[in-house]
């Protein structure tokens with residue numbers, strides 16, 4: 123046994139290593155991680171070919187699916203078989219493949235699906251930076267910039283197809299943790315709410331539909347908010363929602379009771395996060411009752427399971443941003459002129475309420 127192993131001799135299987143249905147000798151266990159690579163590799167082309175959509179009316183054989191999509195029958199069959207072995211499709215003994223609930227969520231025509239989020243997360247723009255992680259770890263610089271020659275949001279401004287995929291994915295950026303935030307926090311305290319970096323207005327629409335007394339504005343880049351009006355109409359809140367084209371490093375509009383900023387500050391390093399929050403602080407001016415509401419990961423202590431400790435790697439590789447614990451949030455918000463006003467619960471998503479000082 124290596125001197126570095128603890129009293130258990132390293133025999134405990136915990137964390138992601140416990141998720142794999144493969145019994146491997148302890149010293150080979152990390153190889154189980156590659157299951158994720160193989161399954162994602164097989165699933166991505168199936169989603170691109172809209173196989174989940176094609177299975178919505180019932181099971182089909184690989185041959186039928188190949189004929190409809192024009193794919194190579196043998197390669198398609200092997201990708202389907204892999205994904206079924208992984209439990210994402212079903213492969214009954216009659217030679218067909220059928221949807222599971224997870225695959226149903228990858229259809230293009232379901233309201234609560236994750237197709238765009240899946241395709242974004244395994245798109246080359248989010249995959250290729252991982253080839254260059256050593257650069258990030260050596261230099262502290264995001265690998266994305268090294269691979270694509272520009273920072274993430276500059277790249278999106280130059281690549282409309284990638285930007286549209288990102289914006290669509292963000293409309294699916296909704297997990298049980300998001301519902302917890304919406305259910306536990308009383309947004310009705312704030313008649314006028316600004317959603318800073320609010321994308322296509324998906325979360326502002328959610329808040330407004332839950333709180334009929336609130337009005338709000340989504341503040342994001344012009345090319346992003348261009349789609350927000352349609353979202354507000356779709357959610358039946360268009361009469362209480364407006365759109366403000368914003369560069370949040372330059373100016374954030376004044377006149378709101380709460381400035382909500384969700385899943386956005388983690389895209390930026392501390393220096394840039396402080397710059398954004400300084401713009402929020404300037405917008406609030408001397409309105410002591412106004413609030414900054416940060417909705418983001420709130421990291422737990424050392425050694426604890428925490429999804430944010432994993433998504434932090436994506437922030438580091440692609441954006442040069444970071445997930446933060448309470449001390450880090452207090453430092454960043456404090457530097458911009460805010461002090462914490464609630465007792466946030468750490469977790470995969472938390473709401474931190476700050477008041478201006």
Ligand SMILES: C[S@@+](CC[C@H](N)C(=O)[O-])C[C@H]1O[C@@H](n2cnc3c(N)ncnc32)[C@H](O)[C@@H]1O
Pocket residue numbers: 275292293295318319320321322325341342343346368369370371383384385386389
């Ligand atoms: C990760 S997305 C989060 C979107 C949304 N809040 C959510 O939770 O799904 C970050 C958002 O920041 C916006 N953003 C990036 N740079 C910006 C800038 N300079 N000014 C305004 N918004 C910006 C992006 O357009 C994007 O919508």
